[in-house]
Amino acid sequence: MIKNRLFLDALEGKSVPRPPVWMMRQAGRYLPEFQAIKAKYDFFTRCRIPELASELTVQPIRRFGMDAAILFSDILVVPQAMNIDVEMKAGIGPWLPNPIRTQQDIDNVIIPDINDSLGYVMDAVKATKELLNDEVPLIGFAGSPWTILCYCVQGQGSKTFDQAKAFCFTHPQLAHQLLQKITDTTIAYLRAKVKAGVNALQIFDSWGGMLSPDDYQTFSWQYILQIINALKDEAPVIAFAKGCWFALDEMANSPAAALGIDWTVRPQLARQLTHNKITLQGNFDPARLLSSPATITKMVTEMIDQFGKDKYIANLGHGILPNIPLENVHAFVEAVKNYSEK
Numbered sequence: 001m002i003k004n005r006l007f008l009d010a011l012e013g014k015s016v017p018r019p020p021v022w023m024m025r026q027a028g029r030y031l032p033e034f035q036a037i038k039a040k041y042d043f044f045t046r047c048r049i050p051e052l053a054s055e056l057t058v059q060p061i062r063r064f065g066m067d068a069a070i071l072f073s074d075i076l077v078v079p080q081a082m083n084i085d086v087e088m089k090a091g092i093g094p095w096l097p098n099p100i101r102t103q104q105d106i107d108n109v110i111i112p113d114i115n116d117s118l119g120y121v122m123d124a125v126k127a128t129k130e131l132l133n134d135e136v137p138l139i140g141f142a143g144s145p146w147t148i149l150c151y152c153v154q155g156q157g158s159k160t161f162d163q164a165k166a167f168c169f170t171h172p173q174l175a176h177q178l179l180q181k182i183t184d185t186t187i188a189y190l191r192a193k194v195k196a197g198v199n200a201l202q203i204f205d206s207w208g209g210m211l212s213p214d215d216y217q218t219f220s221w222q223y224i225l226q227i228i229n230a231l232k233d234e235a236p237v238i239a240f241a242k243g244c245w246f247a248l249d250e251m252a253n254s255p256a257a258a259l260g261i262d263w264t265v266r267p268q269l270a271r272q273l274t275h276n277k278i279t280l281q282g283n284f285d286p287a288r289l290l291s292s293p294a295t296i297t298k299m300v301t302e303m304i305d306q307f308g309k310d311k312y313i314a315n316l317g318h319g320i321l322p323n324i325p326l327e328n329v330h331a332f333v334e335a336v337k338n339y340s341e342k
Helices: 006-011 033-040 044-047 049-064 077-079 103-107 119-132 144-152 162-170 172-196 213-231 245-252 267-273 286-290 293-307 326-337
Strands: 087-089 092-094 138-143 202-203 237-241 257-261 280-285 311-318
Touching: 006 202, 006 311, 033 092, 033 172, 044 077, 044 119, 044 172, 049 119, 049 326, 077 144, 077 172, 092 245, 092 257, 103 172, 119 138, 119 172, 138 144, 144 172, 144 202, 162 172, 162 213, 172 202, 172 213, 202 213, 213 237, 213 245, 213 280, 237 245, 245 257, 245 267, 267 280, 280 286, 280 293, 286 293, 286 326, 293 311, 293 326
Parallel strands: 138 202, 202 237, 237 257, 257 280, 280 311
Antiparallel strands: 087 092
16 A cells, blocks of 8 residues: 555545645756766666666655655657667767658557567566555656657657658658557556556656647647546556647546646646646746745745645646756755645
8 A cells, every 4th residue: 555645646636635746857867866876877778777767766755755756767768669769869868860751660660569678667667666665656657659759750859840740741641650659559568567566657748839739639639548548447647748738628528637737827727728627737847946945935835826735736847957956856845745725
């Protein structure tokens, strides 16, 4: 039995004494203990060695006591398993030397045996569960099919993902073939994570906001919905679509357990768009963690007041930045833990 169930209770819509708190990318570069391991091992090695991934996962829990842990991994382990080369280049980030552009490229993409190609992730889940000792829940995650396609076609990160969008708009049939392969693989991957022991799932649609509302439905949301429908009876699923406030109404009508929102939409509007019928997660601007601890405490309290303490998970509106002072992270987490309704 999980001892701290705040996060799971919030996902179930139960009344809680205070909102749970965790932070996207909380197992990351802002931590000195993370940096010490990073100095010894390259990025994907850290993902592939279960002892390293589990240690990185629990570091922020030890230091700050968040109410949930999220497995240290990366969304791009999925295309790697699908026979797509993915590297992590210093100063560049994700680098795919052979971007997908043709039918032949898509034919070369496989739907893998998850336990064979991604078994190391399941081993990391099991190792992490041992370290956590049922203190807090563990979140498993994957990138949305659209977000994975963006990297696979563009070949690297981008401010516009213009080549990825051009591919979808000029070769929609090919795009949908690729999106479906990614979707099928992601369903199998997340299902295996649940069997290995994760307590909840999150889908990161980091680049959903690159699309217009109509194109979002066509190239992203319908595939996320397939994933949610396939897994909703096995674990609660959080859908986080950055920049997609325009889709909140439709997303709230899905079987998702919660919706993550970024900092570009006010809490009141997010509640209005979702008709207050689904748990919301977010939406503190990650850059605001550069404010003073006193300011952070005040802003977090105001944020919770605006969302309300129930059906709400305190989080950032995107991943934590690497240059955030530790005392500011502490201020954020403690402001949530010390919250009480007026």
